[in-house]
Every structure is written in structure tokens, then in C-alpha cells.
Amino acid sequence: MLLKLLLVTLLALQLSAYDRIVALSPAINEIIFALGEGEKIVGNTDYCRYPPKSSAIPKVGGYFSPSLEKILALKPDIVILQENNLALGDKIKKLGIQTLVVKIDTIDSIRKTVATLGALLGKKEKSAAIVSRINTSLAGLRGIVKNKKILIPIGYYPEFSKEIFVAGQNLYFDDIIEASGNVNAFQSTQRGQPVLNLEKILKLNPDIVIILAPLMKEKKFTEEQLIAPWMKLPINAAKTKSVFVEEGAYAGVPSDRIVHFIDDFRGFLLETAR
Numbered sequence: 001m002l003l004k005l006l007l008v009t010l011l012a013l014q015l016s017a018y019d020r021i022v023a024l025s026p027a028i029n030e031i032i033f034a035l036g037e038g039e040k041i042v043g044n045t046d047y048c049r050y051p052p053k054s055s056a057i058p059k060v061g062g063y064f065s066p067s068l069e070k071i072l073a074l075k076p077d078i079v080i081l082q083e084n085n086l087a088l089g090d091k092i093k094k095l096g097i098q099t100l101v102v103k104i105d106t107i108d109s110i111r112k113t114v115a116t117l118g119a120l121l122g123k124k125e126k127s128a129a130i131v132s133r134i135n136t137s138l139a140g141l142r143g144i145v146k147n148k149k150i151l152i153p154i155g156y157y158p159e160f161s162k163e164i165f166v167a168g169q170n171l172y173f174d175d176i177i178e179a180s181g182n183v184n185a186f187q188s189t190q191r192g193q194p195v196l197n198l199e200k201i202l203k204l205n206p207d208i209v210i211i212l213a214p215l216m217k218e219k220k221f222t223e224e225q226l227i228a229p230w231m232k233l234p235i236n237a238a239k240t241k242s243v244f245v246e247e248g249a250y251a252g253v254p255s256d257r258i259v260h261f262i263d264d265f266r267g268f269l270l271e272t273a274r
Contacts, residue, residue, distance in 0.1 A: 030255035107175035141180035149185035151206035
């Protein structure tokens with residue numbers, strides 16, 4: 001029933017041409033550009049920085065608090081936003097502007113959103129190629145190492161005096177770990193980015209640690225500075241020198257570019273296996 005409703009919605013949307021799009025998240029913005037339709041974006045958020053052309057597009061504000069006045073002034077044919085912004089979507093609808101709500105948090109939802117936007121913009125072949133590339137990269141993770149506990153801390157911790165954010169369940173990070181035949185070191189029903197302290201990390205005893213640090217250079221940290229405190233801990237990852245830094249900004253954006261993180265992740269597994 002839900003699939004039928006989505007198809008009907010897409011069919012209705014396709015009856016109109018969309019030449020003026022407002023993209024209300026970096027992921028949506030990136031996917032539209034990847035489909036070759038970036039020139040149709042007339043507005044995006046302050047955080048839409050990739051590709052570089054995105055910076056020149058008029059900004060409507062932040063991710064959760066865009067200006068309805070600015071959106072209206074851009075005269076969009078459609079506003080595309082994520083599922084966690086439903087209240088905002090309702091406000092935009094009341095202004096008489098068409099909206100499309102997409103979910104982007106797991107690998108499956110990324111693939112579905114790429115396909116949905118491809119159908120909407122008449123780029124089905126391009127979207128299929130993007131999804132195929134993601135699937136191929138995921139398949140390439142199998143058999144390198146398995147049954148390892150992988151912890152993905154998010155942020156910059158040159159020392160452990162602060163609580164540490166990590167990638168939890170029900171996100172694309174968890175899907176990538178599972179696709180590789182390994183497990184998330186942090187098992188919980190918590191979604192998003194749970195917070196751990198040092199005691200909890202020691203108890204988890206991860207076999208592999210992958211630190212997400214997209215602003216490492218801007219914050220004037222080196223890879224060595226971020227790895228060093230982890231190497232001092234009595235955990236398996238330190239003993240086998242399986243502590244890595246992911247500095248690619250694409251790792252934190254659930255768009256088509258997640259394929260680059262998957263490929264980097266594969267590289268970390270290969271280093272662990274040596």
C-alpha cells in the first residue's frame with residue numbers, strides 16, 4: 001500500500017517539470033547534482049558545500065531552521081526535504097509550495113532516495129548506475145576480515161576527558177559494518193550518535209577503531225594526534241594497530257558519495273588484515 005502511494009505521488013509530481021528546486025539538506029543537494037540536475041537547484045542550506053558550485057546557490061538558512069520567507073522568494077516548483085523535517089514540510093505546504101519528503105539514514109534509504117529523485121527528474125538510468133556502484137562497493141567488503149567489533153567515534157578527542165560520540169544502530173555506518181561481515185562494537189537500540197565514556201569504551205574492547213574527523217585539518221589536528229590516545233588504551237585495536245582516521249567530509253553525508261566512505265572503509269579492513 002505504501003509503495004503504491006509513493007508511485008502515485010511520484011506520478012503526480014512528474015506531471016510537472018521541475019526547473020526550480022530548493023534542496024533542504026546537503027545529502028539531497030549532492031544527490032541532485034550527482035544526477036546531473038544541479039542547475040535546477042535555486043536554493044539550498046548553509047551546510048550545502050559540495051560540489052563547490054553549491055556554495056554559489058542562494059541560501060535559505062540552516063538545516064532545521066530555514067527561512068520560509070527566503071524559500072517563498074525563490075519561487076520554487078518543489079521543495080525537497082528529509083523525513084525528520086516533517087513539521088517544516090507542513091509549513092511549506094501551507095504556503096502553496098509542492099514538497100517531496102525523503103528518508104536518508106540507512107544504506108537502503110539512500111538507495112531508495114537516489115531512485116526516487118532519479119524518477120522525479122527523469123534520470124532513471126543515472127540513478128540506477130549510482131545505486132549499482134554503491135552495491136558493488138558494499139559487495140567488495142566481504143571476506144577481508146570478519147566478526148570484528150568495529151567502533152566509529154565521531155569527532156576530535158586528543159584526550160579522553162570528554163564523553164565520546166559514536167555511530168550507533170540503524171544508520172548507514174551500521175549497515176556498512178554489517179555488509180563487511182563484522183559487528184558494531186556498540187550494540188544498543190539507540191539511534192544516531194550515542195555518547196560513551198572511557199570506561200564504556202574499555203569494556204567494549206573494539207578490534208577496529210575508525211575515527212570520523214572531516215574537519216581535522218581545519219581544526220589543526222594531525223592524524224597522529226587523533227590516533228595517539230587510542231593507541232595508549234588496553235584495547236584490541238591498539239594492540240593490532242587497527243586505529244584509523246577518516247577525514248573525508250563525504251563520510252558524514254548520506255548521499256551518493258557514501259560510496260567513497262565504503263571504499264575507504266575497505267582500505268581500513270585491508271590494513272587490519274595485513
